[in-house]
Amino acid sequence: MFVLAPLPFPHESLEPVISARTLRYHHEKHHGGYVKALNALLATAEIVPETLEAVIAAADKSRDRVLFNNAAQVRNHSFFWASMTPHRAPPAGELAEAISTQMGGIAAMKAAFVAAGVAQFGSGWVWLVSDATGELAITVSHDAENWQGEAGSTPLTVCDLWEHAYYLDHQNDRKGFLEAWFDALPNWEFAGKQYAAAQGRGEKWQHAAALVTA
Numbered sequence: 495m496f497v498l499a500p501l502p503f504p505h506e507s508l509e510p511v512i513s514a515r516t517l518r519y520h521h522e523k524h525h526g527g528y529v530k531a532l533n534a535l536l537a538t539a540e541i542v543p544e545t546l547e548a549v550i551a552a553a554d555k556s557r558d559r560v561l562f563n564n565a566a567q568v569r570n571h572s573f574f575w576a577s578m579t580p581h582r583a584p585p586a587g588e589l590a591e592a593i594s595t596q597m598g599g600i601a602a603m604k605a606a607f608v609a610a611g612v613a614q615f616g617s618g619w620v621w622l623v624s625d626a627t628g629e630l631a632i633t634v635s636h637d638a639e640n641w642q643g644e645a646g647s648t649p650l651t652v653c654d655l656w657e658h659a660y661y662l663d664h665q666n667d668r669k670g671f672l673e674a675w676f677d678a679l680p681n682w683e684f685a686g687k688q689y690a691a692a693q694g695r696g697e698k699w700q701h702a703a704a705l706v707t708a
């Protein structure tokens with residue numbers, strides 16, 4: 495079974511962009527709900543793979559949309575928490591250099607990231623990703639979908655576009671939420687590690703493996 499890990503920061507620490515109330519609901523009810531549903535589905539599955547990545551890949555291959563959606567949403571949310579920090583710091587090193595040369599700087603990248611998130615119709619996620627050569631791109635995905643279908647693409651950071659991520663704090667103002675989020679909350683140190691891993695230096699982030707319950 496998979497476990498809902500505690501958040502890597504206190505509930506109040508992302509305010510005012512994300513309130514403690516939003517974060518508590520998001521983590522315990524939404525993310526926790528996906529974990530519960532995933533474990534219920536796996537309880538009756540014939541094979542229980544050890545890693546969440548393997549579950550997602552198997553569900554995608556067999557076109558089991560219910561299993562895929564719950565497993566992918568568990569992973570997407572864990573990655574979302576890893577992508578944020580209350581300790582604000584700008585991108586550094588080779589990632590900062592790549593943002594400057596490829597994206598025209600952090601302000602231009604923010605504008606592109608926000609525009610992509612605003613243009614996404616309905617629920618989903620907006621990502622900053624890198625390919626194996628270090629080429630950056632901003633992508634969006636619908637609902638639970640993630641980057642696993644895109645060979646060679648590694649996520650560096652993500653923001654949740656589902657209304658539950660921002661509605662209590664920003665109501666319908668997704669653009670305002672994304673702008674405030676981008677300014678204050680991305681964990682650029684984590685993104686930098688993912689950027690190195692994308693190019694074969696270091697391990698890419700992986701979801702915590704399933705607990706063995708024999």
Ligand code: MN
Pocket residue numbers: 520524571654656658659
């Ligand atoms: Mn969410």
